[in-house]
Structures are given as C-alpha cells and as structure tokens.
Amino acid sequence: MITRTENYNLRSRNTFGMDVSCALFVEYDSAGDLAQLDWEALPKPILHVGGGSNLLFTGDFPGTVLHSAIRYVKFVDMGLDDVLMTVGAGVVFDEFVQRACDASLWGAENLSLIPGEVGACAVQNVGAYGAEFKDIVSGVVCFDTHTGDKTVFKQPECAYGYRDSIFKRPENKGRYIVTSVLFRLSRRRGPRLEYGGLKAAVEAAGGPVTPLSVREAVLGIRRAKLPDPAETGSAGSFFKNPVLDRERFSRILSAAEGQEVPHYDLPGGMVKVPAAWLIEQCGFKGCRRGGAGVWPKQPLVLVNASGSARPDEIVALKDEIVAVVRARFGVTLEPEVVIV
Ligand SMILES: Cc1cc2nc3c(=O)[nH]c(=O)nc-3n(C[C@H](O)[C@H](O)[C@H](O)COP(=O)(O)OP(=O)(O)OC[C@H]3O[C@@H](n4cnc5c(N)ncnc54)[C@H](O)[C@@H]3O)c2cc1C
Structure with missing residues (x-):
C-alpha cells in the first residue's frame, strides 16, 4: 500500500528534531509498490529516509521524501551453526538486533541500540564496539530506480568500508533503494568484547556470556554516554574520525605540545585519530551556541540543546568546529551526517 501526504512536517522523522517539511511524503510497504509509483510525477528532488x-x-x-514500511523478519535455519534472517528495510535496526539476541544468535549484539532502520544501516555500514554491519550481512536486496528492477548485491559487491558502501558512491546517489537485507548469524560464533569497556561491563554483570548479556552491557554503556534521541535531538557522531598519513599526524603531534595523542595505526602506515579528541582539545566539549550544543559526555555529538534549535544554528556550530580544528591541527573534519 502507498500513502501520500502533501506538505508533510518532518520533525518526527529526523532525530535532530529539525522543524522542516517536505512537499510530498510517500510511504510504501512492499517492494512492488516502488515499481508501481509514477516516478516522473513525483516532486523533485527525491530523498529516501529511514529513521x-x-x-x-x-x-x-x-x-518528495520516501519512507519504507516494509517490516518483516523471517528466520531460515541453515542447520549446523548458521541461521539466516531476512529483514525488511523498514524494520527498526535495534528490533532486528533484539530478535537475533532473543534467539541466542551471535553477530549483531555489539550493534545494539544504534538508531535507525535496517535499509539505511545497509547503506551506512553502521558500526560500534568493534563490530560492523558488514560482518553479519550476506546480501542486500534493492529496487533500482534507473531500471525499475530488483537487484541483489552479495556482501562483497557492497564494497563496505568505514561508514561507506557502494550505495554511497556519487554515481549511485539515490539510485538504489534497499528493500530487504539477508543477515547471516551464528549459533556458535562467540563474543567480541575487546572494545570500549565491554569486557569489564559483561564481567561486572556476572552470569553466562550470551548474546543477550552482551547486548545488555552495550545498552548500559551507550545509555551512559550518548543522548537518548527521545530526549535530546542529535544525529549521533557528527564527524568521521580522520584517517591521516604520517606527515599530517606529525603536525597533530607538534600542535599537541607534548600531550599524548590517542590514535590507531592502520594498515599502509595510515593513522586514525578520534575526532572527539580533536574537538575536545579545542574546548568545544559541552559548549552551547544558541539552540545548538556539543554533548558534554561525547564531543563528537552535536545536539539540539534547546529542543528548538534551528538548522542554521547547528550548521554554524559545525562550521565553527571545522574551522577551529583545522586552524589548530591542520585537519579538516568531514561530516558523517548527511546534510540535506
Ligand atoms: C544517538 C545516536 C547514536 C548513534 N550511534 C551510532 C553508532 O554507534 N554507529 C553508527 O554507525 N551510527 C550511529 N548513529 C547514526 C545512525 O544511527 C546510522 O547512520 C543509521 O544507519 C541511520 O539510519 P536511519 O534509518 O535513521 O537513516 P536516515 O538518517 O534516515 O538516512 C541515512 C542515509 O540512508 C539513506 N537511506 C535511508 N533509507 C534507505 C533505504 N531504504 N535505501 C537506500 N537508502 C536509504 C538516506 O537517504 C540517507 O542518505 C547514531 C545516531 C544517533 C542519533
């Protein structure tokens, strides 16, 4: 079924809580609906949203803003260790994670409580606590808006990278609409606890280590650190962590004036530096600029601090952070958030 609403207010459709509207909002609940749409007649441009x-x-x-209400979850037992789950793109990603953990399946638990819907998470290759979407996906089913056909991308064809995929390439912008995702989860894979205090949290809880107990630990850590979208508007990490060559990293070291600079060495001699650290060093942690602010417990997160921040206030704060970090460390932070 397709529903259409003109002059639709998007405030409840973006976790930043921006009070904006679109000319037309279209919601559909099957891949077949997409083939039926009169694409020529839709007001342009067209943007697909999840959560x-x-x-x-x-x-x-x-x-036109399009939204998927394709919401089904199916389990396919492959025998032995593996279980496949086919999940509609409009399913809330954390509901899928909960279902997998409830079924004692390993693989999704570290990704607990990441906001958003399954379709967008396939585009974004979401990640947290040492796990990424790409680790558990087997295939991504799309509607190709250029040909009107169904196209299935196997995992290697998705070209997943850090918050990146083939679906984000400029030449594919707006082309593929994810309609469902095939996940491969395991009865035996076991926990990955080496990141972000997860091991300590699981041990502190005691009892057997199960997908559900790891999920509970992740929920506790995330709730303590990140704003709850129901209470404070944000889009999570606003910037990507910059990946630098040795020369640019040494500029940061000299600008840090003897302070230890947190970093992760990557293959090929590149270095990843936490953007949160750069922002904090520039004094932005917990700052307020009009209705916009930086979350006091995680400086990578820009927030709608007043609850009624205007888009231009968030953009001005973003621009200020980029300029100050660039002036001090010679690094240009890039948004992880899609700016529309
Ligand atoms: C408090 C908070 C914490 C967060 N923590 C994390 C985290 O730990 N790790 C992480 O990786 N991210 C995190 N995020 C970011 C966010 O959860 C992810 O980027 C998520 O994938 C966004 O999903 P969404 O459904 O809300 O997508 P949207 O924001 O609605 O859209 C994101 C992009 O996907 C496209 N899109 C949406 N649906 C489809 C579809 N069906 N087909 C094709 N394209 C589509 C949109 O056009 C847009 O380009 C966090 C966000 C918040 C607010």
Missing part, C-alpha cells in the same frame, strides 16, 4: 538519525535537514525539502 532520520543520520540526517541534518538545513531547511524545508522542496521535493
């Missing part, structure tokens, strides 16, 4: 938790609308959207 709106990785978007910053900078004003009213003049075109």
